[in-house]
Amino acid sequence: MSTYSFHTIEPCGYFGREYPVSLFHLREHLALQSLNNRYSFFVLHEKSKKLFAEVHFHGDGPAAISPMRAPFGSCVFSEKLPPEVLFDFILFAEEELRKDKINTIILKPAPAGYFPEQHNLLVPVLLNLNYGIQQAEVSAIVPVTERPFPEIIDSWENRKLRQAREAELVARLIHDENLEMVYSFILECRQQKHYSLSMTFEEVKLVVSKFPERFVLFGVFDQDNLAAAAITVRVTDDVLYNFYSDHHTNYDHFSPVVMLIESEYEYCRHQGLRLLDLGTSSAGGKLNFPLLDFKMRLGGMPSPKFTFVKTI
Template sequence: MAYQFISSCNFSFIPTSEFNFTRFFFNEPEHLQQQGGEEVYTFYWKNIENQLLEARFSVIILAGKGFSPLRATFGGIEFSEVLPKESLFRFIELAFNTLLKLESLQITFCPESYFNINQREALDFCFEKLAFKHCTVDQNFEIVITDLSFYETLKSQRHKQLLRKSLKNSFFFREEKEPDLALIHNFITQSRVRKNRKMTMTFVDLRQSVELFPDNFNFFSVSHEQKIIAVGVTVKITDEILYTFYLADDEDYLKYSPTIYLISGIYEYCQRNNFRLLDLGIATEKGILNKGLAQFKQRLGAKQSLKKSFLVQF
């Protein structure tokens, strides 16, 4: 089967053909344009026979180095589940040949659970053949959305007890359809400072993202007697995958673990809106496991998948 390799710099090529794969929000041109950098290269793999685009890969150039992504949770390669592994390898090889002028290329792929088994095997084939030597493997956690209630998905009796406690104390969950962004950003910042975690977005960045992508950002809260005690910010990656971008809680309510009730509400939101995965994010930092965080996510019923990052030296 014949394919056409298409290279686009700074979005000079706008596809008119249909995509034969699931596209991820972080790799869409509109999001790439917000990540910064000096140049953006996007590579496409077009099936000449049916005129469908079978793969896409974007790289942002900054100071002689390539990044996929530069400022996002992941970048990497999207491709059709029916694309042969040999063809995927050829596509990656041609993309890399275009980038040989770079000093290096850093790629962070989406969690493996986003792909089916055939796609995962195809990527592993390419990774091995390309002999990537610098690899960081993070542990990601996702809850599979089923017809079961969130209470039934919980793997810990303690978590079930805390969820019942939240209900008994009349905690109130809601989607913030007209969010007070300043209040939410401040709440999240305070929570992350307490946990010694850096805030990844300024208030201006958050406001701009919501203005640019109103259909992708959602806000949720848990309150008690009119006081907000937990906040969640989610990003719609696809129509089937919802990613928890920020989760934050109030220090005064830690004994209730209001995050459990918050995730319960988001899980039910996923059920109503036909999502198949609720992505809770990684429990590692540059491959080093945070055991407490990993256990917390596992006890929520989340399953582990790998999220790989590579540093390619040209």
């Protein structure tokens, strides 16, 4: 019997996964992404009866997309999985998709900094399977260490942090019952700058209702007035993702987002999280260099985030 077997449905009676899995790979979240056809593929280690890899797609006409609606998806797998098995597994998924008249595959893995070892194997495997890079983005990821936030950021941002404190701005957690208030505030801030949000409040509310323990709200207050706010998501056991955040233009001179990110970073430190993901920096599908520079001044390390595409 082969050491590994490939499956088109989740195997019955398996004894856990040999790899970290994100929120966006959970079946409950996959069900929220789309009502379209879903295709799931798994690698089972026959001796241990543990999963060693998985990938999920939603159909969109002749295309299979992973993820349909989430920051990332694609294939996740154990560091112990032999490269040849990963290669064959992706071929297996392609062949199964082709049977259902799928002719295009789109994969968006997590930023490289989440799972560096897996990313360093997955990218060359995909390139050798003739996947092309459809989009190249840069995430800014802050490694969380014992060092306090002021020690890891640029001197200019430290100055802004001190100014905010001198103005008696205060950062604190916001209870999730105030989700609509936080969402509406961020939406108003985006509209001030002629931007929008990718999800409606009802869509965000639905996801939060399904995974309340995964979402953490932060705010920077000027007495009772919000100056800045964030909706963050614990996307893995050790990564906090800054999903939506912004500040009111009335507080531009204090740059309250610096204090906001400090509160997220300190939360990560106290919760034992490894990374704080400040997200990508793009506008109109192109790199937004000023935004990326700002995130890097806050301790963010550039981490490539690719979208791959292949015609099969």
